[in-house]
Each structure stands twice: as C-alpha cells, then as structure tokens.
Amino acid sequence: MDYEVIVVGGGPVGMMLAAELALAKVKVCVFERLKDTTPYSRALTLHPRSLELFDLRGLKSKLMSIGKPLPTGHFAALDTRLDFSVLDSSSNYTLYISQHDTEKVLEEWAQSVGVEIRRETEVVSVRQDAQGVEVTAVDLNGKAVLSAAYVVGADGAGSLVRKQAGIPFEGTDATLTAMLGDVVLAYPPETNGLSRFTEHGLVMIVPVTDRLHRVVMIDPLRTGVPKEEPVTLEELSSGMERILGSDLGICEPFWLSRYGNATRQAKRYRERRIFLAGDAAHIHFPAGGQGLNVGLQEAMNLGWKLAAELKGRAPAWLLDSYHTERFPVNTALLRNTQAQTLLMGFDFSPRMMGLRSMLSDLLRIPEANKELAAQIAAFDVRYAPDEEALPHALNGRRFTELKLRLDNDTVRNAYELFHSGCFVLLHLASDDRLNDVVPWEEYGHIQVVRASIAGNRNEAEWDDVHTALIRPDGHIAWAVPRSEPQPLEAVKRGIARWCGSHHI
C-alpha cells in the first residue's frame, strides 16, 4: 500500500480530516486538483461548535487572530438575530473569517503534523476490492495509480468518489438560485451589516475585507436563472435599486457567483473502504452558514475512528458508527436549511411578510431564540448513548468546557488535554485502584487524567461522575456514576468496548 488513507479533495473538510489522521500517526495523503487555495470564499463563518473543535486541537487562537467574533447569527434573515452569547461555551459567538483563511490555517496544520499534500493532482478513478482501494490520479507528470487501505471522498458536491463508489445522492434539484457579489460599494451601509426583505426580494450585505463587501441577493425576477449562468454587476445593481432603493455605488466586482437550493444527501456515508465527508455527502442552500461547519464536525467524527481501525484497536462497530451518528445530524441540517429557504426564497407577498414578522417576534422569546441558536451552533448534536454503558445524562453529549484541578494542584482548561487527539479518561473520584484496572501503559491513545472540577458553567452535571471517557472528537462516550456499586468494573468494560478490547 502506498498510504493508509488517501483523502480526495483538499478543501476545508479534506484538510481537517487528513490532519486528524496524521495526528493519530496514520500515513495519509491529500490529492487536490487546485494549485492553491481558491481566493473566492464561499463561507464566511465559523460557528461555536467548530470553534470548540479548533480549541480542542489548539488552533482556535490562530483563527481568532485572523477573524472577527460576532455575538449573533441569523435564521432565514429574520429581523430578530440569533443570540449565540447565551450558549454555554466560551466560544459563544460566530467567528467571521473567510473560507480562504480557514483553509490556509487547516492546510498549514495538516502540513505541520505530517500530511502529504499533492496539489495539481486530479483523481480520475477510484476502485476498491477487499484488500484496499486503487486511486488513479493525473498530475503534471501524467497518470499514476496509487493504493490505500481506505479512501475518503472530501471532493465536494460533484464528488467523483461518491459516483464511483455507487452511492446514491438522494434529494431534490434546485428550484431557485440566488446571487452573490464580492464588490466595492462606493456608499456602503453605515451599519456593519445590512439585511432587507421586501416585496422585491432579499438583500444581505456584510463587509468581507477593508475594501470589499459581500452582497447576497434573492431576486424573484432572477431566481429561475440556472446557476451556471454568470452573474452580472447589472443584475445585482438593478436588484439593489428595487430592494434597497439604491445600488450603493456597486462596482469593481472581485467575485460574482450564482448558487442554488439543490438539497441532497448521500444514502450511505460508507461503502466498504470508501467514506464520504463534507459537501460530497450533503448539499443544501447555504442558509445560516452551516455547510463548512458541519463538514469540519464530520471530519472530527471520522478521523479518530478510521485511525483506530488502521491501528487495530477499533471495535467492530466503530467504523459504521460514522454514518449512524452523522446521517441524522445532516438530515436535520437539510430540514433546517429547507425551512429557511422557504422563508426567504420563494414568496415575497404580504402574507410571507406577516409570517416572517410573527416568527421574528417568537425569536424574541429567549428559549426559542436559544433553541435555534443552538441548532445553528451545532450545540444540539447528541449522539445516541452507548446502549451497553450504564445510563448517564452525559452519554453521547458534547463535552463542554471544564476547569480541572489536576493531581499536582494545577488548574487547566480541559480542552487543552485534547491537543494530541487522544481519548481522555477523566477520573474524578480519587480512587487509587484505577491503576490496577487496566494496563494503562499499553494505551498510548488514552490520556488518564485524575482531577477534580475547579469550576465551569455546568458543574452540577458532573457532580455524580466517578469517571468519564471522552472521545477524541470531544463527545462523551460514557460516564460512570458514583452511585454505581462497582465503578471500576464499569470503567474497565467501557474501555474495552471503546478502546481496543484485545488488550484487556
């Protein structure tokens, strides 16, 4: 085998996944057809859960030094903004950062942890058998055939990998298109951002650089234009005149693009030795800025599982749990983006204005606002609790930030323990017999942390926890309650079930 894993596509999701694999000492290569990261940024946001994931890997401060935190987001461009600041995290905002910059940070990280990146290399065929996967790629030197134990298609919406693996992409074609322009505005809005929904259509404007603004527009006179047809400055200008009463002196387009609301999801995220992640696995109207974010979250879910399989420590069910866990998350994502599209894309009549203003009023109710903010933030994601573990409210949930007082009396933010991509076994009951339960020296991929909780927002949730196993992607595999009569036996069983039973 040339590699343990070949990742096809070096967009944000492919780079994130490859870095996660390399962190776990997997020999991984990214094949990317572009010479360099595209300067045209589709995404402009990193939402709270993605920021937490970057925090887990020690990358958040780098991104923060580039982007700009904003405490709010939007749902269907309703007037009442979603308030992320009430969420239980120090990443309780959206980071306003271009996809270009996010990709650069990810690529640098991937390189620094040992990922081989082959740019200007286009994959043209992918074939698998029981032993491995053969990838044919064309680069500046011609055609080459390379092999790997696994291949991940992170090759975007038109995914060749998905097609060649024969995975159906089920859903609906586009029924509308919208436009965007990264442009100069001679008379930019006075406020930082602007969002206007009228009987003539929708316009949203945000600054993207010191010089450029992004104009996003749904113009009912133009929603039938196919996405392949280039956008003209004139189209944006006339739409802005109708919707805003002025085109704000729009000029000097840096990037104009048309995109649609095709909504599809791969029927399976895995076909034997081939996996899909990111836009290769799901597409939707970019409402609320979620696509890149969920793709990064998928990469985190898949990376450690694939590494465990390759290192011979994965339980039989682990690899399939990638699909089982992520498919329903993305089904909910598609529902949420379709709901937003209905609310902002098809109907600009007074009755829609009425519906939108009613929903906007409802979003003033803190609980309603928080519910939708948590959805967009991806804080509502809870994986199905492990049925064989002792029941506990934390099982399957995202691991929220905790301050820990370690045995040596230092206080640390628990997220710092995840920089190396290990499992963390958090032992909160000071039981010396923990050492006798498992031969820890054989478990290089588990970091055993004996600590007490030194404070956090959800401290009460941890009051009754004896020991918890936290997965490398920051979800809680299981927590053993202190009330359990034989907690160490439960810990031992839990380790065996999740981290490689052959050792115990």
Ligand SMILES: Cc1cc2nc3c(=O)[nH]c(=O)nc-3n(C[C@H](O)[C@H](O)[C@H](O)COP(=O)(O)OP(=O)(O)OC[C@H]3O[C@@H](n4cnc5c(N)ncnc54)[C@H](O)[C@@H]3O)c2cc1C
């Ligand atoms: C207008 C718009 C605005 C958006 N705004 C947001 C936002 O604010 N927030 C958000 O989270 N998401 C947003 N998105 C969605 C986001 O851009 C995508 O979800 C994200 O880019 C998906 O990342 P990916 O790595 O899966 O795929 P891609 O970014 O599409 O990357 C795929 C990569 O694979 C490469 N590739 C493809 N085929 C091959 C091949 N055969 N061989 C080698 N390489 C190949 C491509 O060159 C590309 O680099 C937006 C999308 C649009 C259209």
